[in-house]
Amino acid sequence: MQQVEFLRQIALSLPETTEEPHFEKTSFRVKKKIFASYDAGNNRACLAFSEVDQDLFSLIDKAVIYPVPNKWGKKGWTFIELDKLDNEIIEDALKAAYCKVAPKKLAERYLPKPGL
16 A cells, blocks of 8 residues: 555544645644645655654654754654655654644543553
8 A cells, every 4th residue: 555545544544534635735634623734746744743753753764754844843843755654653653643633532542551
């Protein structure tokens, strides 16, 4: 399965996620808030990370997962190059972005459990 189809499958499996256009891109939203977008022209996604998640995921490979190079990047928005990542990392990154944006009740099933 191509990474973009995998991205779409995982995003739409998350509770109350919708897929909607966002300018020339596709966005994935929960409660009308964007947590991820996909840019077909560059085959990359842009995810809404917390600053901590942005730092952690960027450690995988700063050439493949990196902050958007403007003020949005300072707010946690992060590019991921889909064709250079395996599905497990894409899924983990997408769920982290979802948890940042989703209401606590929706996100809690994907958050790490304390003490584990």
